[in-house]
Amino acid sequence: MIKEYKYRPPIKYLLIGLSGIAAAIIFGIAIFAIDAIWLSIIAGIFCILTLAGGGAMLAIFIRKFNVGNLKIGKDFIEIPGRWEGRVRLGFKEILNIGETNNRDNIIQVESKHGIHMIEQNWMENNDFESVKKALQKYWMKK
DSSP states (O other): OOEEEOOOOOHHHHHHHHHHHHHHHHHHHHHHHOOSHHHHHHHHHHHHHHHHHHHHHHHHHHHHTTOOOEEEOSSEEEEOOSSSOOEEEEGGGEEEEEEEOSTTOEEEEEETTEEEEEEGGGSOHHHHHHHHHHHHHHHHHO
């Protein structure tokens, strides 16, 4: 039996992206509204920076919105990657499972293929706890 858990980027990525683009528009308007050349240059720099940051956050949200679900089977876990594609790991390939209790709460799964991360803010809290328990259950058997 395969259990699937929703794995999607948080809405805050969309909000930060839209806010960045709105701020870039405001700074862009300020470039032409300000008479002092040095203030226009500073506003231009802020316009470019907020446009790049907002665009990057929107790109992450849009690109990864339909990345698929995290799947756990009897002998494998399939992790949708944040930066790379989907990774299917057999439990026998896993070398170490660690948890980082910072503000993002991340489960790090180290395998022969590299380190893969499962982020709590991309999942519902109950689903994240279920995945964590399933991985701990496997790790205790090993």
